[in-house]
Amino acid sequence: MILILAVIGGFVVAVTVLHVLWKLVNGFRVHVIGQYVDLKQKYGSWAVVTGCTDGIGRAYAHELARRGINIVLISRTLEKLKKTAKEIESLHGVQTKIIAVDLSGTKAAIEAVKNQLGDHPVHILVNNVGSLSSYPKSLTEDTEKETWDTLSLNVVFTTLMTKLILPRMKDNGRGAIVNVSSISEASPWALFNVYAATKVS
Template sequence: MKFTISQLAKVGLLATAAFLYDNFKSLFSILKAKLELYFRPQLPQSLTDKFGKWAVITGGSDGIGKGYAKELARRGINVVIISHMKEELIATAKEIENLYGTEAKWIVADFSKGKEVYQHIKHELRDIPVGILVNNVGCASYPDELGNRSEDFLWSIINVNVGAVTVMSRLIIPQMKKHGKGAIVNIASGFELMPTPLMAVYGATKRYVRSLSLAMERELSEYNITVQCVTPVLVVTKIVQFSDFLSQSYFFGTSVEAYTRSLVLTLGKTQETTGYWTHAIIYFIGKLTPEWLRIRIIHAIARYIKKGYMKNRIEKKSYRQINIQSYSVFFALIIDIQYLYIKRIIKYP
């Protein structure tokens, strides 16, 4: 059977429509959720009605995790925040209770330790009917080659970025099935879009989170359990202070408050989201770029960030290890690629 020009055009049109839908659905869901606040102020169900009165947020003492916990509390949901930083947990829990009048519990757990922490978490959550689980905790470090990483660091990043999202989901799913409702939010990263030289393990773990999330969504939909994968681009928090460049990404970056407020609006409305409208546009532009070029650009940017980090270390600036939710500089610079040429960061052979 021979294809005519007309038939090929129809196939091309369908392929284009499918591509646009797949890549713009996040933006549409975000805009729809925002517009509903004005055109449908009295929505039929609150988050508590839809999912339950309690939420668990890993990595909830800082950054996106803290912002998400506060946003849920603002909507009347009690929260349990989990982190390895006890003082920050206590302060965050008190802040939430004082601001919103909801209950805020905390659990100290270092996910980098692996299997040993989950029995303690399970015990602490035994009497709490968890309706929302936010798998937010993440771990990374400054860019460097895989061969230069210590084994301890590699196990830490695998335990935190892969182990936590997997085991915490397994821990909570049975009770969600029993209650016949629930939501699991898995925070991935824009880094899942391509292999990331000098951040190889981090990027691979975030790709894992996306794959796991989409599979879980299919498995759990029949039990009325929502699974959402979140792929932020750049959220500006104090944890990116190791890089002056990242810290100053004011145009492309988003504040935690603005980001989490937008992100929570999408809960229960889409299985994948970037969380914020500018992130959706940047993500779309990134996907239009050939993968070989994405890899080349992110490698050059990672080298640039590593150079800045090492310079800061030489100048004896103090930086703690990065415990992050998600960030990506690739998307910011791919749009402003002229800046890269001017600074001669990218050099083609």
């Protein structure tokens, strides 16, 4: 019996150590080695970033620009887009293009993006835009509009945006797509359950 417990304990320790080592190696690969990858050479010179004027999306836009990638900025507020574009051009010396669209009206939004983007080259797509309820509440308290808005923006628009850009990447023979997830998909968020479900990576 003691031998069996010792074997089980040893197995658990080994799995834990391997898991930690994998995390360390992967972290080193992404955050250290990844800094030396020439994204422009590997993927191409233009990226699209949705939801790019605040938070994670803004950080993605700046980081890609810092590494020499030109940025198509897509978000709702024109003034914030202009400010972000000016910052990026001034700090990083790259080109920008702005597309101001209310992304919550999915069908109209994707048509507007398609029309304004035209045949512009896109090599990297960052699907960052997202929506959640205005405050924590159960599904039964959510209005139908809030539920539709969350599903439309987080799932439908992201899917249609990918569908729009993917053929360009196939034609180029290269490309990268980043779908920004959320920690909420990995642990229960009882009062943001629709949002959490739409952010599963």
